[in-house]
Amino acid sequence: MTQPPPPNQPPQGGGFGAPQEPPAGGFGAPQEPSGQGFGAPTPAPQGQPGYGYPQAPGAPQQPQYGYPQQAPQQPGYGQQPAYGHPTTPMQPQYAAPGPGGGPGGGKKISTQMRIIIAAAVAVVLIVGSGVYFASTRDDDGKKDTADKNTSQPKDGSSEGGSGGEKGEGEGQAGDGPGKEKAPANVNSKVAFQLPEPARTDLTDVQGSWVTDKAYVKPGVRSITGYDAAKGTVLWTLPLPGQICASSRQQPTDNKVAIAFEAGKRTPPRNYQKCTEVGVVDLAAGKLLWSKSLTSTTTGDGKVSFNEITQSGQTVAAGGLDGGAAFDLNSGAIRWKPTVNADQCEDLGYGGGPALVAIRKCGGYDNPQLIVQAVNPDNGTPLFSYKLPAGVEYASVVSSKPLVVAADVGDTAGSSGFSDLFSLDDKGTLRAKISATGDKFEARCRVTEVENCTKIVVGNGRVYLPTADHDGASEYGDTNEIVSYDLATGKPTSDRADAGDRYTMFPLRMDGGNIIAYKWPPYDAGGQVVSIDGATFKQTVLMENPSDRSVRESETAFSSDSAEYRFANGRLYVGATLMSKSSIGKKYLAVAFSTAD
Structure with a gap:
């Protein structure tokens, strides 16, 4: 997601922040494979016009997001208009001839040809306006109710989101005002950098939690609480084996669920099953309890888990052996993995305000995936919804409102x-939203039920970053955050532009506002912004240093798998997986702060 330097400038080395040759498309500069799901970028097809590019009269293309948008800059001749939206009528601009006849140059255009081009643009704009008008009305010709429906709950949200509908005429989004405010000085400084711990094999370090006093991060067979401002060690909790799963939910009572291996890995196999489930007190740095289960379906061996979450006072763990649940405070078993006569079993769970299971029925060759809201006390299904035949994996993006x-x-x-x-x-389908192909930069790791990144839910909407595309600058990509209405499935008028040479993605909801991170270009630091959920106006909360060494530490993570946590004027970026060895200087986590 970084951009290359201008011509004749020597390349900079080290880390993912180093500029690369201009990419052919896709998701920007390639990043080091993280082993986490779909991190690898996919180049966009060549020779095709970008989204929203005007077509010849008589064959207009419908804009991707269904509504017109004032373009921040009118493109010159030979350039594409702003991504995803038709622009408002303006006189065509023509660049002076340049060497080689490339973009911005070439032969001058005759008066007759200018008239033809202007007529073609006018046709596209008229058609685009008609598309916008049609997209804001339902099949009965009634106005879209995206901004009127207030029937959804307004619960607070963690990553993945929750909440009600976007209010109309209230001056704020449906989920209410946010808590994050811009400081007097948004320029940050490096709070601390945690070096990668020594290791001998591929090491899972997923999990990042923030309390009032600490930033908590797993290491190798341990979890450590660091001073939130200085990074000094407050406590270290040793574990018998490596951590292999951790709750993505940000706890309100400083209790977080983890899964870990029962013993130390030994060469040459370096493998242990992920059998132990426990809860850590993040304030005290203590393991409150840990348990394992004996399988009732595969003999006397211990049940293995590969993901874990929590909802209220319930810890739910999932894996190939089925799902199980425990009491958060005591560790008492609430249910064990079972397989019924229909060969149905829980693959995993999405937590947060509600508990949702993804259940698989049938054999390997003909699976049927079912979405179930479950009673967290005993696992009893509250409702079931069958996903289309042939779907092998599904992820819970938000448990309330439920988005899969x-x-x-x-x-x-x-x-x-x-x-x-x-x-x-x-359990009734409200809407289905198509995100086929590589239109968006959000990611869901198919092997886990709760592991989607760069996508959040709030205000009765789902917020997504568009795929990277050419910006106004010759050397720099950009993108936008857009949204879809969860009641209708239609695109809304929301659009937040990352700005020239920046690309952005949402981190979490803050009331009705969206907290988003802007990946920096080669000569600047990243930014954290708050996007007003009602107006979509952006407020900068943090701007990181542009120094090369600092920028390289900030961008030394894969944005598809790294954990971004922003709270109390501080941004923490943590790794989730460490290879046996690293090329260049890498970090377990880095932190930036605008706080004194």
Whole structure:
């Protein structure tokens, strides 16, 4: 997601922040494979016009997001208009001839040809306006109710989101005002940098939690609490084996669920099953309890888990052996993995305000995936919704309101999902949103039920970053954050532009506002912004240093798998997987702060 330097400037070395040759498309500069799902970028097809590019009269192309948008800059001759939206009528601009006749140059255009081009643009704009008008009305000709419906709950949200509908005429989004405010000075400084710990093999370090006093991060067979401002060690909790799963939910009571291996890995196999489930007190740095389960379906061996989450006072763990749940405070078993006569078992769970299971029925050759809201106390299904036949994996993006991502027909592209399913509290489909191919930069790791990144839910909408595309600068990509209405499945008028040479993606909801991160160009630091959920106006909360060494530490992570946590004027970026060895200087985590 970085951009290359101007011509004749020597390249900079080290880290993912180093500029590369201009990419042919896709998701910007390539990043080091992280082993986490769909991190590898996929180049865009060549020779095709970008999204929203005007077509010849008589064959207009419908804009991707269904509404017109004032372009921040009118493109010159030979350039594409702003991505995804038709621009407002303006006189065509023509660049002076340049050497070689490339973009911005070439032969001058005759008066007759200018008239023809202007007429073609006018036709496209008229058609675009008609598309916009049609997209804001339902099949009965009534106005879209995206901004009127206030029937959704307004619960607070963690990553993945939750909440109600976007309010109309209230001056704020449906989920209410946010807590994050811009400081007097948004320029940050490096708070601390945690070096990668020594290791002998591929090491899972997923999990990042922020408390009032600490930033907590797993290492090798341990979890450590660091001073939130200085990075000094507050406590270290040794574990018998490597951590292998951790809850993505940000706890309100400083209790977080983890899964870990029972013993130390030994060469040459370096493998242990992920059998132990426990809860850590993040304030005290103590393991409150840990347990394992004996399988009731595969003999006397311990049940293995590969993901874990929590909802209220319930810890739910999932894996190939089925799902299980425990009491958060005592560790008492609430249910064990079972397989019924229909060969149905829970693959995993999405937590947060509600608990949602993804259940697989049938054999390997003909699986049927079912979405179930479950009672967290005993696992009893509250409702069931069958996903389309042939879907093998699904992810819970948000548990309340319920949004599920799935790959239908193997058309997902690099994102891991092709469609989003919005369900009501009775399990009835509200809307299906198509995200086929590589239109968006959001990612869902298909092997886990709760592992989607760069996508959040709030205000009755789902917010997605568009794929990277050419910006106004010759050397720099950009993109936008857009949204879809969960009640209708239609695109809304929301659009936040990353700005020239920046690309952005959402991190979490803050009330009705969206907290987003802007990946920096080669000569600047990253930014954290708050996007007003009602007006979509951006407020900069943090701008990181542009120094080369600092920028390289900030961009030394894969944005598809790294953990970004922003709270109390501080941004923490943490790794989730460390290879046996690293090329260049890498970090377990880095932190930036605008706080004194």
